[in-house]
Amino acid sequence: MPDNTPFPSYGDWLTAHDDATLVDLLWRMRAIHGRTFTADVAALRQLDARSLAVLHGLARAGAAHHPVDASSLSDALTSLFDEAGTPATGRPTTAEIPEVLRSLAHRGLAYGPGLHIDNAPTGDDGPDPFPVAIPGDLQGFFTGTTDLPWALVDGYRCPVPTVDLPDVLAELPDRQRRLLDTLATAGGIGHSASLDDPERPLARMIAAGLLDRVDAETARLSPRVGAVIACRVTPDPGGDFTTPEPVPVTDRADGAGVARAVETLRQVTELLTVLGTAPLRPLGGGGVGVREITRVAKATETTTDEVTGTLLLCRHADLIGPGLPVPAPEVDTAGPDGEVWGVTDRGAEFLAAGMARRWALLLSGWSTSPHSPWEMAETGTHLLQDSLDHPTTAALRELTAELVTVLGPTQDAPDDAHDAAVQLWRLRPSLAAKTPTQAVAGVLAEAEALGLRADGQSTSAAVALASDAPADALTTALTGVLPAPVSMLIIQADMTVLAPGLLAPDDEAMLRAIADVESTGMASVWRISPESLKRAAAAGETADRVRGFLAGMAPEIPQGLDYLINDAFRSSGAMTAGTASTILTAPDEATLTSALTMLASLSDGEVRDAALRRIAPTVAVSRTQLSRVVSLLEDAGVRVGVDGDAAATTHGPVLSLVPDPRRPSVSREEVEDQLAGTVEGLRRTRQAVSDAEDPEGTDLPDVETVRDPHQIMATLRSAYDRGTRVEISYVNADGSAVQEWISVVTMSPVSIVGVTESDGVSLRIQPHRIAWVAAPV
CATH class of the missing domain: 2.30.30.100 (SH3 type barrels.)
Structure with a gap:
């Protein structure tokens, strides 16, 4: 910056940007309800360890009161890292500092003539960022007595190795341990006039590194010690303030990850298929009991542990949820209020999608789930209960894909957990400071089941999810990871069908409709039986469609299978309607197509009222009452015969669905006016300050x-x-x-x-x- 260029105030620096840039800043910082531009702790929670260290260095150098140069910041950082005992390999280099400052400016946490909120250059590009200052209200976040220990570089100063800390604490005299526990529950700050007395407990623990001395009469519980006491993830002594590099993905890890993901997707598909007609009965206090888990385990021929794990994945991804099922299920499992744990609309989309889309739906839903099942054992809470939902867990899962991409392979679980803790502190200290060790272990196990990690290494799926791509882009990326689908089947004389690889979505859906799966994986085995063909007929399939599908996929159809198909599809009926909501079945595809076309001739409101959704070539369903749908069809000129007994159950494989759970979220469109109003208020305030003068003629502060x-x-x-x-x-x-x-x-x-x-x-x-x-x- 030239010597004659005045250093701007924070307000002047902000208002030098256009409105769109300031609105974007507020949205990225989620400063939706504020009336002024002030640096908030929420902004600090988004920073990695390196950025927090530089911000702490700026605060120590006095950047909250006056602009500082590169030398002053370097001296402050050196002092901080020396106090913390940070090794040279854990300190950011001088060459990295400009990039960090530009990143802080992008978040409105540092400012100066050489810094800008938008289009912040990286690396060596762009103007010199010095001199630099920080908003005045940031100073308080970096005092020695702050209750935000993750914001302090010197919070890593306890020299005891992480692996030894539990034993060191266990061996303390009772009085010292009670003092530590009291400090841990009372904010971590203690005051005493005896800190210089080597015979007193506080002085001894300061000497051992378990307490940090703030001033002559104030001591602070080392954040590393506090983390161990609270069973949270703990960084190594001195910390690591460098940026972790992603570990290269190997073909072997990708292959193992895909195999595991395919198996998980199969388990989810089978479970949703069962729950579509026989949902889970909820307990009175919420959640699901052991009896229901056992019932589903028998239906799916798996263990209760496998069902529990799959249910949790479905819950994470919102493929199941509580609600009133429509239409009523074949098996009545409703609780006293009529609600069940059933397949959601999102779950129905999963079942209708191809392999890559299913994987994307599972990953994208799981990555924002707040559910914390590892707390069940400690709290006595039931499976799927809402009280297990915590925002911290959602933030951890959101970061997990990025976390696994920087984890190197380890041979045993303790080392893996330690590496994950260290990397989490590097990526997001604010999150690490409140994350239980069991939460990290839980999400890493889930990442293995979802194909994000295999044999301790990340996969291409993890890289794709970490990029925060939209759902369609994630689906495309996962399609490239999965092997190309096969277009052939091998049909045996005993009615078993071998698929020698993954099937295309339509082929798998058709095969699932006419056969039962016997084994799965990258290749799968299916069995066609009279029961499976009758199920297909009830769903609206025809003998010609089944025979045509098999003939197009297999070299030949055994004569026994041809007879079996003829017998199963011998009978057919007219278009009928069931009750609960409405189910329409037609004798052939053309009849149903004609009916829906005629219905479309009505007004838009009437078409929406009918809400008919085609779920098979000859089957359509609606959540609208039967009499209303029949009336609308007749108005459109469609003749419908109503099935006689009006039993309120589904027929065939029609799913009973519940609405998707609602997760609290705010879109930018919803708050755009609020954000723009805040920016307008800032400009009015700045203009008032500029126009008004005090009696001496100087500007207002x-x-x-x-x-x-x-x-x-x-x-x-x-x-x-x-x-x-x-x-x-x-x-x-x-x-x-x-x-x-x-x-x-x-x-x-x-x-x-x-x-x-x-x-x-x-x-x-x-x-x-x-x-x-x-x-x-």
């Missing part, structure tokens, strides 16, 4: 306003440490709103003592009465 209670206390603490004034809005004892510029004299968790700038009056304010605080930038 450029301020940052905070309203979050944590940020308010951090801002007041920063003002107290720096000796600067702040503007404060609070409610006094009379219930009146007061707004004053004050200097903070003393502060504690229960009261703030300050002196007003205008008349020097002393004030004592309780923190809960404070509405907002504005500090000069």
Whole structure:
């Protein structure tokens, strides 16, 4: 930056960008409900260890109060890494710092004339980012007594190796261990006048590295020790603040991953097929009991453990969910309120899709699931219960694909868990700081079942999922991983059918409709029987279609199978309608096509009311009441015969479905106006500051306003440490709103003592009465 170029305030730097850039910044930071632009802890939660280290270095160098140069930042980082005991191999290089600063600017966490929010260049490209500053409210996040230990480089300073920490803690005298446990549950900060007395417990634990000394009378529980006490993933001493590199994918890992994924997809398909006609009966308090799991295990001829694992994958991907089934299932398993755990609309899409699409649906749903089944044993919670849902688990699964791509192969589980913990701390310290060890073990096991990892190595599927591609792009990527489908079948005289490889989606669907699977994998074996053919006939298939399919896939059809097909499809009926919702069956494909075409001649509203959905060449279903559908069909000129007894059950393989579960989410379109309003408010405020002058003719101070209670206390603490004034809005004892510029004299968790700038009056304010605080930038 040229010497004569003034360094901008944070507000001026922001408003130098156009509205679209600022709206995009707010959306990426998910600052949807804020009224001002202030750096928030939520933004820090998105950073990797390297970026947090540089941000901590900027805070130590004073960048919250004045711009700093490269030398000052380098000195601050060296000091921090020395305190933490970070090895040279775990420190970012000087050449990496500009790229990190540009990344921080892209998130609005660092600013200066050489930095921009949009189109931030990487590597050696672009202008010199120095001098650089950070928003003033970030300072409080990096004080020695912050309750955000993941934000501190020196939080890694405990020198005890991770593998030895549990034994070291177990061998402590009872009094010292009780002190550590108390600190762990009380925020990690302790105060004592005896920290210099080597005979006192606190001093001894400081000497052992279990406590960090903050000042003469303040000690802090080492975050690494706190993680072990709480059974959370723990980084190595000193930490690693470099960026992990992805491990190359091998053909062997890809092959093993595909084989495992194909088997998982088969299990999911079979389970959904069973639940489509016989859903799970929920327990009174939610979830599913052992009796239902046992029933499904018998139906699928698997173990209860296998059913449990597959059910959980279906739950993660929203392929099953609680709700009222439509149409009513063949097997009545409803609870007292009529609800079941059944196949969702998304689950029906899964069953109708090809292999790659099924894999994509399973992966994309699983990667955002908040369900934490590993907590069942500790909490006594039932399988699938909603109380096991946690946002932290969803964030962990969302990062798991990227995590497995940087994990190297290990030979035993303890080393694998340790490597995963270290890499998680490098990728997302904020997440690692609150992730239980059992959660990491759980998601890694799921990643193996889903084909994201095989033999301890990542696969191409993990790389595709980590790229955060849309569902269609993910499907395309997975199609390239799967082997090409085969277009032939080998039919034996005993009515078994061998598929020597994966089948195309339509071929697999047809084979599943007319046969029962006996073994699966990359190749599969099926058996055609009178029962399977009758099931196909009930679903609307015809003898000609079945015979044509088999003739097109196999060199010849055994004579015995030809007779079997003729016998099974000997009878056929007119178009009929069942009840519950509506099921239409036609004698042939053309009849149903003609009926649906005639229905389309009605108004759009009437067509939507009918809501007929074709599920087979001669079968259509609707969630609309039978009488309404029949009436609409007759209005369109279609003659329909209603099946006699009006039994409220499905016929054949028609699935009973429940609606997709609703996960809380906000789209950008929904909040675009809010984001634009925040940007407009920022510009109006900046204009008011620019236009107004104080009596001496100087501009009003450029301020940052905070309203979050944590940020308010951090801002007041920063003002107290720096000796600067702040503007404060609070409610006094009379219930009146007061707004004053004050200097903070003393502060504690229960009261703030300050002196007003205008008349020097002393004030004592309780923190809960404070509405907002504005500090000069």
